[in-house]
Amino acid sequence: MAKWGKFLSKESSLLRTSEIRDLLKLTEGKNVISLAGGLPDPSTFPAEDIKSITDYVLENFASRALQYSATAGIPELRKELVNLSNQRGISGITENNIFVTVGSQEALFMLFNLLVDPKDNVFVEMPSYLAALNILRARNPTFHGIPLTDQGPDLDAFENELKRLTANGEKIKLLYIIPTAQNPGGTTLSLDGRKRVLELASKYDFLIVEDDAYGFLVFDGDSPAPIKALDKEGRVIYTGTFSKILAPGFRLGWILADEEIIESVELYKQNVDLHTPSFTQFIAAEAIKRNVIQNNLPKVRQLYREKRDVMLQAIQEYFPKEARWSKPVGGMFVFAWLPNKIDTLNMLPKALEKGVAYVPGSSFYYDYSGRNTMRLNFSFPDKQKLVEGIKILSDVIKSELT
Numbered sequence: 001m002a003k004w005g006k007f008l009s010k011e012s013s014l015l016r017t018s019e020i021r022d023l024l025k026l027t028e029g030k031n032v033i034s035l036a037g038g039l040p041d042p043s044t045f046p047a048e049d050i051k052s053i054t055d056y057v058l059e060n061f062a063s064r065a066l067q068y069s070a071t072a073g074i075p076e077l078r079k080e081l082v083n084l085s086n087q088r089g090i091s092g093i094t095e096n097n098i099f100v101t102v103g104s105q106e107a108l109f110m111l112f113n114l115l116v117d118p119k120d121n122v123f124v125e126m127p128s129y130l131a132a133l134n135i136l137r138a139r140n141p142t143f144h145g146i147p148l149t150d151q152g153p154d155l156d157a158f159e160n161e162l163k164r165l166t167a168n169g170e171k172i173k174l175l176y177i178i179p180t181a182q183n184p185g186g187t188t189l190s191l192d193g194r195k196r197v198l199e200l201a202s203k204y205d206f207l208i209v210e211d212d213a214y215g216f217l218v219f220d221g222d223s224p225a226p227i228k229a230l231d232k233e234g235r236v237i238y239t240g241t242f243s244k245i246l247a248p249g250f251r252l253g254w255i256l257a258d259e260e261i262i263e264s265v266e267l268y269k270q271n272v273d274l275h276t277p278s279f280t281q282f283i284a285a286e287a288i289k290r291n292v293i294q295n296n297l298p299k300v301r302q303l304y305r306e307k308r309d310v311m312l313q314a315i316q317e318y319f320p321k322e323a324r325w326s327k328p329v330g331g332m333f334v335f336a337w338l339p340n341k342i343d344t345l346n347m348l349p350k351a352l353e354k355g356v357a358y359v360p361g362s363s364f365y366y367d368y369s370g371r372n373t374m375r376l377n378f379s380f381p382d383k384q385k386l387v388e389g390i391k392i393l394s395d396v397i398k399s400e401l402t
């Protein structure tokens with residue numbers, strides 16, 4: 001940005017290009033097995049159903065589906081999202097609690113911009129979702145990390161930090177949490193844990209932004225109802241997405257929150273993009289109505305369970321014994337902790353050279369710690385590539401250890 005950089009706003013200068021993204025870009029078109037992405041398996045897209053729904057929408061709703069529409073979303077989709085939320089265990093809500101967004105990424109972007117001022121105390125899990133951390137980083141908050149255990153965030157550590165801050169007269173703004181099939185950790189917080197988080201929010205007076213991107217994608221055991229389902233005070237702002245249950249190319253997500261919050265988001269979105277595309281909203285509403293999503297989900301879960309098992313088995317077989325890794329109950333990722341001696345960021349060029357890509361785990365820590373960790377995607381590569389990729393990666397790791 002030598003030439004035009006002087007024209008950038010101060011806020012834009014907080015945006016960083018990702019060196020990892022740049023590195024991974026270099027591998028495009030090369031013979032590299034990517035365990036780095038986060039793409040759904042395209043065989044899970046219900047393309048035939050979407051084709052017939054698209055025809056139906058154009059035949060019956062063309063004048064509205066191709067027109068500008070309301071900022072909060074088309075009424076048909078907001079209504080269907082109330083139904084879908086009911087299926088996720090959230091009751092007592094109306095269309096007025098629903099706000100349709102361009103993916104849940106836009107939802108998080110608008111929420112953090114609406115809520116977070118510089119120096120605000122913000123809690124995040126360690127590790128947490130990279131792209132959410134990046135939005136937060138640009139807000140310049142004071143971060144507080146909650147270490148992730150096999151059972152989800154360490155709530156004792158969380159409470160201790162809340163006590164410490166409050167004793168110093170500090171206020172807490174919010175907790176950003178992915179309680180179900182966490183990205184990247186793969187953990188799910190128990191029902192008791194969810195109740196405790198809510199009690200803490202009430203006691204210490206902060207908001208919870210609950211990201212339920214993988215709530216419908218739990219394949220071991222039940223998917224506990226979201227924290228939002230337990231929320232009597234309206235403290236929980238919930239985000240959902242069609243990306244993992246229908247198609248990410250639709251760029252559709254939603255916010256479920258108290259009406260007052262929804263009204264603020266509406267003002268914000270008017271400045272961002274007026275509204276989410278009407279056309280895909282009509283298709284998504286019809287997909288929920290026709291049970292396309294519900295009928296497709298068992299197939300998606302089955303495929304991802306199989307792929308996860310293939311990856312875990314390969315890791316078990318080939319990774320060095322000193323390594324530790326998550327056994328995700330859902331979602332799309334395995335997270336691995338390697339011996340401290342290994343720096344996964346430094347190791348990445350060597351892995352790419354040998355033909356495998358992953359995401360170095362430090363990106364998922366607000367303070368860029370976790371230098372010995374990595375995130376591995378199992379949803380996109382085919383099963384053979386998963387095994388091959390893990391084999392190559394294991395050799396790279398072992399050569400670092402010698």
Ligand SMILES: Cc1ncc(COP(=O)(O)O)c(C=O)c1O
Pocket residue numbers: 038102103104105106129178183211213240241242243248252253
């Ligand atoms: C935890 C989490 N939240 C939000 C998103 C954003 O997804 P989208 O904008 O496609 O809804 C993702 C995508 O991978 C995710 O993993």
